[in-house]
Amino acid sequence: MTHLWDRLAEAKSRLEPVQSKYRVLFEDPATPDEPAKVLVPDPNWMACALAGGILPPIDTYQRDRDVPDGQPKEHPYAEPIDAMTEEEAIEYLVMKDIDPAVWRDYQGNRTILKIVPVELIPSDRSFRNAWRVVQ
Amino acid sequence: MSTLTVSNISDSTTTVGTSYVINGSAKAWGFIVGWHASGPTIDGSNNLSSVTDNGTGNHTINYTNSMSNTNYAYHLTTSQLRFTSTSTNHRSHGYPVVSSSSITIQTIFVTSNGVGTASDIGDINLTLFGDLA
Numbered sequence: 001m002t003h004l005w006d007r008l009a010e011a012k013s014r015l016e017p018v019q020s021k022y023r024v025l026f027e028d029p030a031t032p033d034e035p036a037k038v039l040v041p042d043p044n045w046m047a048c049a050l051a052g053g054i055l056p057p058i059d060t061y062q063r064d065r066d067v068p069d070g071q072p073k074e075h076p077y078a079e080p081i082d083a084m085t086e087e088e089a090i091e092y093l094v095m096k097d098i099d100p101a102v103w104r105d106y107q108g109n110r111t112i113l114k115i116v117p118v119e120l121i122p123s124d125r126s127f128r129n130a131w132r133v134v135q
Numbered sequence: 136m137s138t139l140t141v142s143n144i145s146d147s148t149t150t151v152g153t154s155y156v157i158n159g160s161a162k163a164w165g166f167i168v169g170w171h172a173s174g175p176t177i178d179g180s181n182n183l184s185s186v187t188d189n190g191t192g193n194h195t196i197n198y199t200n201s202m203s204n205t206n207y208a209y210h211l212t213t214s215q216l217r218f219t220s221t222s223t224n225h226r227s228h229g230y231p232v233v234s235s236s237s238i239t240i241q242t243i244f245v246t247s248n249g250v251g252t253a254s255d256i257g258d259i260n261l262t263l264f265g266d267l268a
Contacts, residue, residue: 005162005200005267008182023174038188042165042177045184045199055199064268069204069235073268076200097185097197097237121173125255128191 004076007054008044015051017043022090023121026098026113027133029106036131038121041093049092052083061096090115111135162207162267163198167259169242175259182263192242192253200267201236207265209233213242214257235268 024039048054056078064073084092094103094113103113111133122131143150163182169175174188187195211231232239238261244254 035190038174040186042183
């Protein structure tokens, strides 16, 4: 199996970057005083997700969260998955790059995570540290 | 994709071991523009999956292929192209928090009288060297 980093390097040489039309707006329940955060997908990563045959299964990343530093990790050597739609890729990215405390374990009443079109992100950053997820 | 399995590369004058090439390559890099009104964008990269805008001047950059541990070298610069000031001593600083799968950078804008405040920056330039997972 080709290493993930090699697959990424090869993909970069042939795939055009894809700027996503989505952003992920979320709050961290562990730090309620902090502002809402905005996750922006990498265009090269999105191109890989849409092309298929490059990225590993999301459950390998989740298992690797529990692997101590320096120990072998699973995701670089896992069999790559097929192409995703942009919406599926965003859901994959939520599970990869956002703490499970936000998208899996949270049981409160507030909505703390939304996938939104980029146009819905405020264009004025004057009060950036006061942003909250609209209920 | 084809694979060449060789121990050395030579141009008939100089020979270098492929381990130098592999170990000396940047394992990830990114050019993140932070001043867009609707948040940062990654305008050039390799081995990055996303950037999270955590608040004013605070960004987390996530890797697609994690590093083996946190003992890797990063080269990080920030610019303050967004700012127009008559002072010549304004500068921005990036303070990173490193994990094997991401790096979080808090950028501080320091004025000529030494006062620092968290501030959005023009862009972040990041390069990583080290061992991949």
